[in-house]
Amino acid sequence: MLALLAAEEGNGYWLPHDINEVIWGTLAFAIVFGLLIWKAGPAIKTALAARPARIKEELDTAAAARSTAEKSFADVKAALADSDKEAARILEEARETASKVGADIVARAHTDAAAIKERGQVEIQSARRQAQADLTAEVSRLALGAAEKVIESNLSEATQQALVESYISQVGAAN
Amino acid sequence: MTDTHINSYAEAISAIAAAEGNTAAVENELFSFVRALQSSDELRATLSDPKLPLARRLQVVEDLLDGKASGTTASIVSLLVSNGRVGELEVIVDAALARSAESRGEAVAEVRSAVALTEDQLTRLAAALKAKTHRDVAVRNIVDPSVVGGIVTQIGDTLFDGSVRTRLTQLRDAF
Numbered sequence: 280m281l282a283l284l285a286a287e288e289g290n291g292y293w294l295p296h297d298i299n300e301v302i303w304g305t306l307a308f309a310i311v312f313g314l315l316i317w318k319a320g321p322a323i324k325t326a327l328a329a330r331p332a333r334i335k336e337e338l339d340t341a342a343a344a345r346s347t348a349e350k351s352f353a354d355v356k357a358a359l360a361d362s363d364k365e366a367a368r369i370l371e372e373a374r375e376t377a378s379k380v381g382a383d384i385v386a387r388a389h390t391d392a393a394a395i396k397e398r399g400q401v402e403i404q405s406a407r408r409q410a411q412a413d414l415t416a417e418v419s420r421l422a423l424g425a426a427e428k429v430i431e432s433n434l435s436e437a438t439q440q441a442l443v444e445s446y447i448s449q450v451g452a453a454n
Numbered sequence: 455m456t457d458t459h460i461n462s463y464a465e466a467i468s469a470i471a472a473a474e475g476n477t478a479a480v481e482n483e484l485f486s487f488v489r490a491l492q493s494s495d496e497l498r499a500t501l502s503d504p505k506l507p508l509a510r511r512l513q514v515v516e517d518l519l520d521g522k523a524s525g526t527t528a529s530i531v532s533l534l535v536s537n538g539r540v541g542e543l544e545v546i547v548d549a550a551l552a553r554s555a556e557s558r559g560e561a562v563a564e565v566r567s568a569v570a571l572t573e574d575q576l577t578r579l580a581a582a583l584k585a586k587t588h589r590d591v592a593v594r595n596i597v598d599p600s601v602v603g604g605i606v607t608q609i610g611d612t613l614f615d616g617s618v619r620t621r622l623t624q625l626r627d628a629f
Contacts, residue, residue, distance in 0.1 A: 419626070420626065423622065423625060423626050426622075427602075427622050430602065430603075430618060430622070431602050434568070434602065434603045434618070436569070438603065439568055439569045439603055440569075442603045442604040442605075442616075442618065443567060443569070443571060443575055443604070443605055444575075445604075445616070446579075446604050446605040446616040447575060447578050447579050447582055447605075448582075449616060450579065450582040450583060450586055450607070450614060450616075451578075451581070451582035451585060451586075
């Protein structure tokens with residue numbers, strides 16, 4: 280149509296003066312366009328057809344990642360909650376253990392103190408008895424020493440003779 | 455000094471005393487001399503001192519026994535001192551006395567007392583000991599102040615202790 284218009288009157292404002300240029304340009308354009316449609320069309324069509332699938336796949340992947348992340352978040356949250364509980368349990372156990380150990384230590388301290396006290400009393404009693412025995416022995420020793428000195432210095436001749444006679448009599452009588 | 459030497463000296467002493475006919479007196483004098491020697495460290499040291507001339511030591515013996523012992527006793531003591539047997543004098547004399555007593559069928563009783571026993575007491579004690587041991591007993595009296603009072607008699611390994619010293623010791627041990 281444009282070619283006919285161009286052939287009947289001057290090309291005017293819209294067409295160049297040389298109509299051949301228009302024809303050849305249009306033809307070249309059509310050829311190039313046709314080649315493009317022929318060669319690039321399937322690829323473009325394929326690309327356009329694959330894009331929604333890819334987008335969908337990416338969306339699915341993103342959704343899965345989000346799901347995984349949410350699950351991980353839930354796990355972490357649960358773990359944190361569990362760790363709080365574990366910490367509380369450990370703390371409670373530690374308190375109980377400390378309380379028990381403290382009670383044991385106090386009980387043992389009481390037992391040890393009682394044993395030490397008893398041992399001390401026994402030792403005191405023993406020392407007292409030993410001191411009494413030592414004192415008795417010392418008094419006896421002194422008394423006997425004094426008695427011996429008195430006896431040794433006061434054995435008269437008559438007493439000596441009496442002791443001798445007594446001995447002879449005892450030896451003779453013990454047959 | 456061997457037992458052979460001791461027995462030889464003991465046999466010689468017994469033979470000399472028997473030959474002189476005064477065995478009992480010689481035995482008593484030797485016994486008394488030995489006890490005097492036992493009680494005096496100074497006398498023992500003097501008689502056994504090799505630095506002191508033998509003549510001087512024999513003079514000490516003569517001075518000591520002059521008028522108190524028979525010539526036989528003095529000769530026997532001088533012989534032992536001359537031969538350097540002061541250290542063994544007690545053993546030799548005891549062996550001689552035991553030998554003589556045994557030859558007479560007697561046991562030797564060593565009687566320690568705080569005071570000297572009279573002849574009558576010695577006779578009665580010998581009779582009492584004979585009745586007790588069923589053997590004739592030759593009594594040798596030793597005056598020993600450590601006895602304090604009473605008598606201690608030893609016949610061989612048998613001891614008849616009636617001393618005040620032992621009673622005081624027993625009393626002390628009882629405390």
